[in-house]
Amino acid sequence: MSSPCFPPLEPPALSPETPVPQGPVAPPLPLPSDLSSLAFPLPASSPQAPIPPPPPLPPPPPVGGLAPPHVFGLEKSQLLKEALEKAGPVPGSRDDVKRLLTLQKDRFRSDLWWILFCADLPSLLQEGPQCGLVALWMAGTLLAPPSGIPLERLVQMAMDRGYTAQGEMFSVADMGKLAQEALGCQAELLCGGLGGPNRERVLRHLVSGHPLLIPYDEDFNHEPCKKKGYKAHWAVSTGVLLGTQAVPSLGYSEDPELPGLFHPVPGTPRRPPPPPEEGSPGAVYLLCKQGKSWHYQLWDYDQVQDSNLQLTEFSPERAADGRAYVVPEGGVRAGLCGQALLLSPKDSGR
Structure with a gap:
């Protein structure tokens, strides 16, 4: 299905051992008559010596645990190393959602049942203005082979194509071309905002388990804000939390730890619930990640749209910082405003 604004994007053409010093050897000292006065234990071969316990076994690997986050530039930053050690394993999307629903329950309407559609992503912390390429790398783990695409390769490709000077991406269209070439995926460029007819398109895409790349202004807590583009940033969304008046009877199960939260049952036929109507405040939340934190966040759909x-x-x-940036003709307004990128595997049949 094509965007109401742009047709599907077309990818560009590829062009000795140290000798032991010898010295006088002292005669051996006579053993004391009372062996119990020895200050060290008898050898294990002696029948009087206790057998030492075996060393403890190494801890078993976590069963079903998630790997620690990938951190770009980790080898160069002691601060990042220490932060990573303190952070522990990366929480999965369900864990983070349940944490947010518990800690921030006043944000979520108590008159609705909630259904979570999500796909897990690894984390990658950005270095410098590479938030868009980091978001694309995370999205690529759902689209590319398991080996993935190294971030360094994405950065180099973007520089070679003239899309970026140092990792920044101020064009959603260029991001789509890069995604198609590097990840071999389909890319659909949406314009005109996330509302109107695009709203249903976005929600259907996320319910299907495909990633969405979104430019937005980043607040101090990484959430969307309105700074006229001064804090332009990128996030990847791989899920949606839908508030609904009723949960379909087939294909969904209630969370055993958090009543009122439902998950699709894998491998079970199901019908997605009708999405909340536009203008229903606080009923749709996007599950997002971005390159400054390895935690997921839930953002109100209208907040992201605005x-x-x-x-x-x-x-x-x-x-005024003296650095070079690649900004498309027409500036930030032409490159980012009201635009988003729907990514899906090439064989998804879209």
């Missing part, structure tokens, strides 16, 4: 629609200006701070 942030995405007001990306219109290039940050004066960036403009």
Whole structure:
């Protein structure tokens, strides 16, 4: 299905041992008559010596546990190493959602049943202005072979194609071309915002388990805000939390730890519930990750939509920092405003 604004994107053409010093050998000292006065234990071969216990076994690997996050630049940053050691395993999407629903329960409507559609992603912490390429790398783990695509390769390809100077991405269209070439996936560019007819398209895409790349303005807590594009950032969404008045009877199971939260049953035929109507506040949350944290976040759909629609200006701070940036003709407004990227495997039949 094509976007109402752009047709499907077309990829560009590929062009000795140290000698022991010798010295006088002292005669052996006579043993004391009372062996119990020895300050060290008797050898294990002696019948009087206790047998030492065996060393403890190494801890078993975690069963079903998640790997620690991939951290770009980890080898160069002691601070990142220490943070990673303290963080422990990366929580899965369900774990993070249940944590958020418990800790921030006042944010979520108590008159609704909640259904979570999600796909797990690894984490990758960005270094420098590479948030878009980091988001694309995370999305690529759902689209590319298990070996994945190294971030360094994505950065180099983007630089070679003229899409970026140092890892920044100010064009959703260029991101789509890069995704098609590097990941071999389908890319659909949406424009005109996440509302209107695009809203149903986005929700259906996420319920199907495919990733969505979204530019937005980033607040201090990484959530979407409105800064006119001065804090332009990228996130990847791989799930959605839907509030509904009734849960379909087949294909869904209630979470054993959190009543009121339902999950699709894998391998079971099911019909997705009708999405909440546009204008239903607090009924749709996007499950997102971005390159400054290895935790998932739940963002109100309308909040993301509003942030995405007001990306219109290039940050004066960036403009004055002396670095080179690749900004498309027409600026941030033409490259990011009201746009998002739907990614899916090439054989998904879209």
